[in-house]
Amino acid sequence: MEKEKVYVGSRGSKLAVTQTNWMIDQLRTANPDVDFEIKIIKTRGDKVQNRPLDEIGGKGLFTKEIEDELLSGEIQMAVHSMKDMPAALPEGLMLAAPPVREDPADVLVTHADVWGLEALPEGAVIGTGSKRRMFQIAQMRPDIQCVNIRGNIDTRIRKLDSEHLDGIILAAAGMKRLGVYDNPNYNVVPLEPTDFICAPAQGILAVEVCEDHFKMRKMIEKVKDQQAELQMKAERAFLVALNGDCHLPIGAYCDIGRNGRLTLHGIYGDASGEHLAMASMMGHCCEAEDLGRRLAEQLKGEVEG
Numbered sequence: 001m002e003k004e005k006v007y008v009g010s011r012g013s014k015l016a017v018t019q020t021n022w023m024i025d026q027l028r029t030a031n032p033d034v035d036f037e038i039k040i041i042k043t044r045g046d047k048v049q050n051r052p053l054d055e056i057g058g059k060g061l062f063t064k065e066i067e068d069e070l071l072s073g074e075i076q077m078a079v080h081s082m083k084d085m086p087a088a089l090p091e092g093l094m095l096a097a098p099p100v101r102e103d104p105a106d107v108l109v110t111h112a113d114v115w116g117l118e119a120l121p122e123g124a125v126i127g128t129g130s131k132r133r134m135f136q137i138a139q140m141r142p143d144i145q146c147v148n149i150r151g152n153i154d155t156r157i158r159k160l161d162s163e164h165l166d167g168i169i170l171a172a173a174g175m176k177r178l179g180v181y182d183n184p185n186y187n188v189v190p191l192e193p194t195d196f197i198c199a200p201a202q203g204i205l206a207v208e209v210c211e212d213h214f215k216m217r218k219m220i221e222k223v224k225d226q227q228a229e230l231q232m233k234a235e236r237a238f239l240v241a242l243n244g245d246c247h248l249p250i251g252a253y254c255d256i257g258r259n260g261r262l263t264l265h266g267i268y269g270d271a272s273g274e275h276l277a278m279a280s281m282m283g284h285c286c287e288a289e290d291l292g293r294r295l296a297e298q299l300k301g302e303v304e305g
Contacts, residue, residue, distance in 0.1 A: 003034055004033065005034075006034055006035065006036050006037070006219075007037055007074070007075040007076055007077075008020060008075065008076070008077045009070060010038055010041065010066070010078070010079055011080075012042060012046065015153060015178055016079075016080075017038065017040070019079065019177050019205055020079040022177070023079050023223075024038060026099055027219060027223060031219045039069075039075055041065050041075075043061065043062045043063065044062075045062040045084075046062070060086050061084075062081075063084060063086065063208075066080070066208075067090050067208065071093065076213065077208070077209050077220070078206075078207070078209075079205055080205070082201035082206040083171070083198075083199035083201060085201075087242070087243050088243070089208070092210055092212070093208055093209070093210060093211065094208070094211045095208055095232070096207045096220040096221070097217075097221050098204045098205055098206070098225060099205055099228065100225040102173035103190075103203055104173065104198050104204075104231075105172045105198060106133065106169050106171060107171070107191060108168075108189040110168075110186065111187065112167070115189065116191070118140065120141070122143050124141075124144050124145070125145045125146075126147070126165065126166060126168065127149035127156065127165045128149065129148050131247075131248065131271075132197075132250060132251045134249075136196055136197065136249075140196075149165075149168065153170060153174050156168055157170075157180070157186070172203070173202060175188070193253040193265070194253060194255060194263075197251035197252065197253055197267045197278070200251065201231065201236055201239075202253075204228050204231065204232050230254065230285055231253075233289045233292070234252070234288040234291050235254050236292065238264065239252065239296075240292075241292060241293045241300075242268055248270070249273065251266065251268075252295075253265045260284070261282060261285070262288060263280055263281070264292060266280070266281075266295045268302075269303060275303045275304075277302035278299075279295065281298070
């Protein structure tokens with residue numbers, strides 16, 4: 001009997017392909033009667049590499065072309081990095097339950113023997129293309145100069161030397177998925193996500209499907225992780241309530257305590273970085289999305305008045 005065929009859309013970067021193939025492996029194990037096949041789709045964000053993200057467009061830079069094929073039926077499922085997902089999805093699409101979360105933290109990659117950003121030399125130069133990261137660094141160390149860098153993880157690590165940087169900021173999840181986290185050529189310093197707040201749902205894979213494709217949703221449900229789902233709900237609700245995109249510094253991390261209570265840490269600011277607010281809020285696991293919305297409202301009030 002011929003297996004059912006499911007095409008899974010992905011960007012073509014090394015990281016995107018690696019994490020999509022990882023997801024496909026989980027799905028194949030849970031759904032042995034289905035043949036999952038990756039389809040590479042180039043997005044606008046992949047095509048323009050020489051300009052900062054906030055200059056080349058807003059929402060959907062790394063998702064629109066993939067979502068178009070999802071809506072047309074060319075693919076039945078798409079796998080993205082959750083942190084690339086805009087606040088609002090196209091009508092008819094939804095995020096299915098996520099698999100287990102990889103390390104959510106940002107990391108400092110440097111040649112210096114330091115324990116954190118605070119220990120870098122005065123006037124250090126750090127590479128990052130993220131306003132969220134830039135503005136948090138500016139709050140902690142106003143003397144540090146941030147310069148914009150883009151490209152895949154390998155490219156950005158090479159720029160540590162080619163652009164004579166004191167360090168770069170990357171997501172731990174991508175480095176671990178690619179197997180470049182532990183390397184004798186550089187020092188990787190984790191930045192605690194409750195202090196240096198990560199992008200909403202960083203380290204979680206976004207598995208996007210059509211809302212009315214119940215069979216596909218059921219396949220994905222078999223590999224979901226309940227903790228990752230709770231964190232996704234709280235952190236995404238925070239992002240959605242702020243209508244977030246790459247123009248604004250927005251970060252959120254949901255910590256789940258031993259007693260099952262959630263602590264959501266959030267950061268929000270204006271495009272200039274002149275007004276930046278950070279706060280935490282606690283709640284029960286049954287109110288994850290409401291917690292995200294309430295913290296967003298609080299921080300929005302502080303920033304916008």
